[in-house]
Structures are given as C-alpha cells and as structure tokens.
Amino acid sequence: VCELDGLKVVRVIHPKATAAISLFGGQVLSFMPTGKKETIWMSEKADFTGNKAIRGGVPVCWPWFGKAAEPSHGFARTSEWTLNEHRENDKGVIVSLTLSDTPETRSIWPHAFHAELLIEISDTLKVSLISTNAGESEMQVGGALHTYFNIGDIHQTTVTELGNEYIEVGERKPSTGKATFEGEVDRIYTQAAETVIIEDAANQRHIAVVNQGNNGVVIWNPWQALAEGMADMANDGFLTMVCAESAVYDRSVTLQSGESHTLSTEVICK
Numbered sequence: 001v002c003e004l005d006g007l008k009v010v011r012v013i014h015p016k017a018t019a020a021i022s023l024f025g026g027q028v029l030s031f032m033p034t035g036k037k038e039t040i041w042m043s044e045k046a047d048f049t050g051n052k053a054i055r056g057g058v059p060v061c062w063p064w065f066g067k068a069a070e071p072s073h074g075f076a077r078t079s080e081w082t083l084n085e086h087r088e089n090d091k092g093v094i095v096s097l098t099l100s101d102t103p104e105t106r107s108i109w110p111h112a113f114h115a116e117l118l119i120e121i122s123d124t125l126k127v128s129l130i131s132t133n134a135g136e137s138e139m140q141v142g143g144a145l146h147t148y149f150n151i152g153d154i155h156q157t158t159v160t161e162l163g164n165e166y167i168e169v170g171e172r173k174p175s176t177g178k179a180t181f182e183g184e185v186d187r188i189y190t191q192a193a194e195t196v197i198i199e200d201a202a203n204q205r206h207i208a209v210v211n212q213g214n215n216g217v218v219i220w221n222p223w224q225a226l227a228e229g230m231a232d233m234a235n236d237g238f239l240t241m242v243c244a245e246s247a248v249y250d251r252s253v254t255l256q257s258g259e260s261h262t263l264s265t266e267v268i269c270k
C-alpha cells in the first residue's frame, strides 16, 4: 500500500501484470498485462483528493446505478474501503476489499450490508462485487462496474455483441448490436451477450469484457461538449476512452436477510 496525493493505493506487481487499486472508492486505477498497453483509462484531470469520485478506472457504482437517488451512482465510489486480504494463487494475485454500513450510509440508505470486492489480477483483470444483506429487512440493489477503457481513438472504436435493444433517455430502441461513436453515446443495452467486444482499431487490439450478474451493459462516451463541461476531464479526454459497464441498471436485485448477489466483469486483452 502506498500513497497517491493522500489516497491509499494498493500496487500489484506480478510477472503477468501490474495494477493499482485505490481504497477510496475500491477503485481499480490501472491494469497493464505484461507486454501490453494500459487497458484502463484514467483522466489526466482526475481528482485524487478523496472529495469526489475519481474520473477513470473502474468506479464501483453501488447500491444503485445512475441518478435514481442521491448521491448519483451510490455512495460506494466515494467511500473508504478496507483492505481485507491479498493472496497469491497459481493464476495471479487476489485482492479483497470490504465495505459495511455505518451511521452515515444508513442515513442515505437504511440497510445493514456487507460488500466485498474481489479483484483478481493475472493476464486478465476480474472484478467481482458481492453484496450481502446483513440486516433483517429485504433490500433492493443495483449498481455498475463502470469501467473506463483506454482506447487509441474513439472514431476508430466499435463495441459489438450488444444485442438487439438499448434504452436511451428512458426510451427503448432497436439495436444492431454494434456501437460506433460520432457523438455522445449514453445507452443501456438490455440484451447484450455475456461477452462484449471492444474493437480498439487504432491500437490494433480487441478487448473482451465478460459480464455476469448484470441485466444490462452501459456504453458511454460523453463526447466533446460534455467533456468540456467536466472539471475532471480534459476537453479532448473523450477521444481516448469508452465506458463499457456491467450493470444492474434498475435496482432489480432483491436480497432477503443473509442473501448475496455477485456482479462481475472480466477484462481480457487480445
């Protein structure tokens, strides 16, 4: 564990890959398989003070996705997670972070919970978010692993295997299963395959993203005007990023006392 502008960061250095994980937000900041380019995008203007969510990496949006309630995308991405354990197996390194309810979280969301993030680093990156109802009453959870991918050029990027429908500004629309980018894209694909593919043509690579426990895949690029309006993104930052998110977009997971749900995403660079 080291410090980055006051944030505690777990650095993983392994023959198969290097990675960095911030305890603030439980957020993967970097994942670089050995001999390959950085996979995860981080804004050059990201705020590392711990006062706001970090723009880039793998933000953990939980216990809800989006603006359904305050704070937007839930409180997990601005909470301090605990380093529970780290261990090595024959594949690579596993880092476990945990987060439990406090008087502050209960004032925002009245539930006793236990959340665990398992971050598995080998030649792939797998992030699993295990939510457990630690209280007596039923709880409804959603969320997203809001991964920002580092790509060479958004104009030459295509995301495929997205299925035949997406929701945009609350409206359901038919889809070809393929997303290209010529302006802002902010869509929830409701029928995506378990594995979606990011074709990063400018870097001559494919990134496979394997999602489980989700009911949608969110594809987001803010494009120029929105990027210009964000204090923590450079005006041209949108050119080299795309978000592909494993999401439960509507808080549709119901957990009774003691029950758990796992939302995961695995990143495989080809």
Ligand code: TA6
Pocket (backbone or CB within 6 Å): 053, 066, 072, 073, 146, 186, 218, 219, 220, 243, 245
């Ligand atoms: O996942 C897409 C999205 O919900 C967009 O609507 C956009 O607002 C983005 O997330 C980032 O949200 P943030 O709260 O981090 O600015």
